[in-house]
Amino acid sequence: MTTKIAITDDHVLVLNGIKAMLANTPEIDVVGTYDNGQQTLKKINLDKPDILLLDINLPDINGIELCKTLLKQYPELKILALTNFEEISFVKRMLSNGASGYLLKNTQKTELIEALKTVLEGRQYLQDKIEKKLMNYALGRQNSETFIPKLTRREKEVLEAISEELTTQEISKKLFVSIKTVETHRMNLMSKLGAKNSVGIIKKAIDCGLLD
Amino acid sequence: MTTKIAITDDHVLVLNGIKAMLANTPEIDVVGTYDNGQQTLKKINLDKPDILLLDINLPDINGIELCKTLLKQYPELKILALTNFEEISFVKRMLSNGASGYLLKNTQKTELIEALKTVLEGRQYLQDKIEKKLMNYALGRQNSETFIPKLTRREKEVLEAISEELTTQEISKKLFVSIKTVETHRMNLMSKLGAKNSVGIIKKAIDCGLLD
DNA sequence: TAAAAATTCAGGGTATACCCTGAGGAGAGA
DNA sequence: TCTCTCCTCAGGGTATACCCTGAATTTTTA
Missing domain, CATH: 1.10.10.10 (Winged helix-like DNA-binding domain superfamily/Winged helix DNA-binding domain)
Incomplete structure (x- = not known):
């Protein structure tokens, strides 16, 4: 059984780079590539990928918003953030909006495939660097008392x-x-x-x- | 519907080589060939090509300048750089001056046609080798500032x-x-x-x- | 059921944000 | 030199936010 993936990225070189990277991996099939958010929303129901590699930095829609919208329509879809943003705030927002993983664009082939497998099994995949950052952030936050005011x-x-x-x-x-x-x-x-x-x-x- | 293309190159054999390469491709029509920048500027409004294959190395005008000038006058024109220069600085300057793609002169027929199609659809085409170079360059400086407005x-x-x-x-x-x-x-x-x-x-x- | 909290709204005020047009000077770059 | 961007500032205006005190009604909770 092959895994169908799609990619949303406005950089053609990234699109092709990923496609090339996965070209000789028969169990993974790139069924669609989109270079903006609108196109993704339109075409994803035709291509029906199992996993979407999603860049945060899109020309028309914020990738985080797009993630949320897509998951409302396609709860089964796995979304793997693929971006250059290392900021924890982006990671947190992607994950809290339902993304299954977070990769930086310097990812190597083996790691990408491992991430895809992990995500497909329903688990979450975070790149080492990101995971550590998130961990540190969480530890830093535990000490500082964060009282969230109750709003009516x-x-x-x-x-x-x-x-x-x-x-x-x-x-x-x-x-x-x-x-x-x-x-x-x-x-x-x-x-x-x-x-x-x-x-x-x-x-x-x-x-x-x-x-x- | 045929696609009209023109070529600017000062090497006659290159001109002819491209023409020959596209001779039995009916959907592509070479409507003009020019061997310098002045001639290009003069005749392009008569030939009205959809795409211009442009060499950077011209006898009279710098191809990068010519690219900018042409796009000011003909914003609809797609310009595909076709050159032997592999330096990233040339690629960047061409692209930032509005070129739609960048090909090296070792391009094969199929790739040329794919490039023409891609460009015609309004997307950007970069040859693999160039793409990888740009990718490495981009990764080196993680400045993803495409959709982030530039603030003073x-x-x-x-x-x-x-x-x-x-x-x-x-x-x-x-x-x-x-x-x-x-x-x-x-x-x-x-x-x-x-x-x-x-x-x-x-x-x-x-x-x-x-x-x- | 009484107390507490939430929701609603008023009068009347000042400070601030928002919005337009217009423009001079400094500095970078072609 | 010329052009472009940035930074600067002005006049003059309307709309909005901010801030106070006070209070009636409904809903929740102890």
């Missing part, structure tokens, strides 16, 4: 709307309440999150994982 | 300050500039990052890894 239902809704760059007026219309109510909620958000303004609200919210 | 030094400073929850007035004092200047930078940040307000700036900045 309404506050979460307002928070969400603020992060959508809506104005108070727009939020009031969206939630069917008065402007004054929205302002109250925002003030409470600032108070609870220890922020001086909406920018602070968003920063702390992202930091606490209250937003994706 | 001042814009980065203002961005940083905004993320510190400072007001415009506070930022102006911190950076020793007027309030109006800070506002200008913030507007430019919104524009560059596609944000509707400061919240959007921060979100996109975090998203792009410009912060933290």
Whole structure:
């Protein structure tokens, strides 16, 4: 049984590099390559790959968003992030959005194939370097007390709307309440999150994982 | 529908070689051949090719300059560099001046046709060898900054300050500039990052890894 | 069931952000 | 030299965010 994989990357050289790398590996079949997010969304249901190698850095859609969207539509699909970004924040966001693994683009053939196998078995594959970073990050975080403030239902809704760059007026219309109510909620958000303004609200919210 | 191509090269045997190579390929029609830059500039508007195969090494004009000039006048034209220069600096300069691909003169017929097709579809074609060189070069400098908007030094400073929850007035004092200047930078940040307000700036900045 | 928390909203205010046009000077690069 | 980008700043305006006090109603919880 061959494993069908597809690749989304806007760099032709990367696409071809991977294809070439897998050319003489009969158990792996590259069924599709896409160079942007829209194309991926359109064509993936035709190619039906088991695994998608996904670059974060795409011209049209953020790879992290794309990951989330794809997994909603195709829960069976395994997504393996393949990128140059070493930042832990990207790793965390990819994994929390359902990615099955994270590889850097300097990956060698053997490692790529091992990653594909691991992912196919339903397990998670992280490159050594990434795993260590993640570990250190987790250990560093354990000590520092991170109290996540409890937000009410309404506050979460307002928070969400603020992060959508809506104005108070727009939020009031969206939630069917008065402007004054929205302002109250925002003030409470600032108070609870220890922020001086909406920018602070968003920063702390992202930091606490209250937003994706 | 046939694809019209033209060739600029000062070596007659190369011109003829390519023509011969494409002679029994009906979907490709060689509509013009030029042996220097001036001639190319003069005659290309008459021949109206879809793709131009362009040598870098021309007697009168530098092929890289010619590429830039041609694309200013004919933005629809696809230019495929065809040369013996393997140096990455040439490749980069051609591509950054808008060339759609880069072939060495040892190209075989099938590869040439594939390159032409790829370019015609609006994608980029690079010969394997060139691709690998570029890949190594790219890996050497992990600067994946394709979709990350380029911010100026001042814009980065203002961005940083905004993320510190400072007001415009506070930022102006911190950076020793007027309030109006800070506002200008913030507007430019919104524009560059596609944000509707400061919240959007921060979100996109975090998203792009410009912060933290 | 009483207390606490959450949701709603008002009046009234100041500070700030947002948005436009326009423009001079400095520096880099062709 | 000319062009382009960046940095700087102004006038003048509207919209919005921020901040206070106070309070009625509903919902949750102890």
